[in-house]
Amino acid sequence: MNRMNRDQLAARVARDIPDGAYVNLGIGLPTKVANYLPKDREIFLHSENGVLGMGPAPRPGEEDPELINAGKEPITLLKGGCFFHHGDSFAMMRGGHLDVCVLGAFQVSASGDLANWHTGAPDAIPAVGGAMDLAIGAKQVFVMMDHLTKKGESKIVEHCSYPVTGIGCVDRIYTDLAVIDVSPHAGLLVREMVEGLSFQELQRITPTPLTLWTP
């Protein structure tokens, strides 16, 4: 089967972000989505440290330590972009003003619970940042992740075994194998699968009931 690589996955997510959307891309893999946003759409990228209208990385030598994103990487500001303090920034998130946020995940449950902040290991130093605010704040929460862990266990589960970040908050899951909607009525609804993968095989490796979407 044609498992998607990380760039193909980012490009697939980018296709679903509409013109005019206010979007937050989480730290890590979701950041890649910015590279694939269609050039004919005007999309506003928000970063929770206090910037809207985030542009691409600066050219080498043009970095400004006071112009960074939530991952603390140097960025640029697009014409029309602006800065604001943390209170306003999280009001944009928590107040439902962002259209889409894209997050990475350890696990997503059948009811859309998200686990992405803490492995629960007793010696791990917990760090949460804006993950819980992003999980419950945006109008639509997209998760992008590998379908299986390195050990071959499904990251889509009946119930999260890792500590949750938010309850029932995920709307759509993009994995390297499939695009799956989390529907409050129909459960996990498979919208797309990569070429060469059968629904039966996808269901076999996913330990919670899936439904194949039919137009």
Place this chain on the structure above:
Amino acid sequence: MVDKIVHSIEEAVSDVYSGATVMIGGFGTAGMPSELIDALIAQGAKDLTIVNNNAGNGDTGLAALLKAKRVNKIICSFPRQSDSYVFDALYHAKEIELELVPQGNLAARIQAAGAGLGAIFTPTGFGTLLAEGKECRRIDGRDYVLEYPIRADFALIKAFQGDRWGNLVFRKTARNFGPIMASAAKCTIAQVSEVVPLGELDPEVIVTPGIFVKRVVPVGASATARAA
């Protein structure tokens, strides 16, 4: 004449006392008032409770304050980073207490303190480990967690320009926690890159009104004191 300009950074932090709760602005190193923190280390206050988004980077700024063993407790959202080794070691040695707060709740609790609110109901964190044992309420079909304001005795922040009335403007993403911390502390001390004469800051773009600021101290090579 009101003049909040302090010309010595040592004088600016001279009354920070041991046991105080101190907010420190900045997101990572952007907006971190490093010179004020260095002056606080030299001043010697200890047993501090620190409020910051992170728990220090590398060996400078907040990390240096932690390394000097001046901090009993830190309230933050994201302590663990690639270069947070000073905090990591103290945490594993149980030499520092951590109160972990989701970033938006940290901001909202600081704002609640500044706005004089008794508490807030926030949807962030509901159903998670970070809401365990806390009062929850369903309002209009959505679940919320009761969280209390975070107040401080002092706030150390970094701004771009300031005037003698304490009005401040910030630079790019270094603004982050500065304005909201300024409102939530009894004594806010702002280090600025430039002091400008009263009236020079456009009143339409002043981000932090001087009422929230007690002291302004010019810092750095480009700092000029043109105050009038």
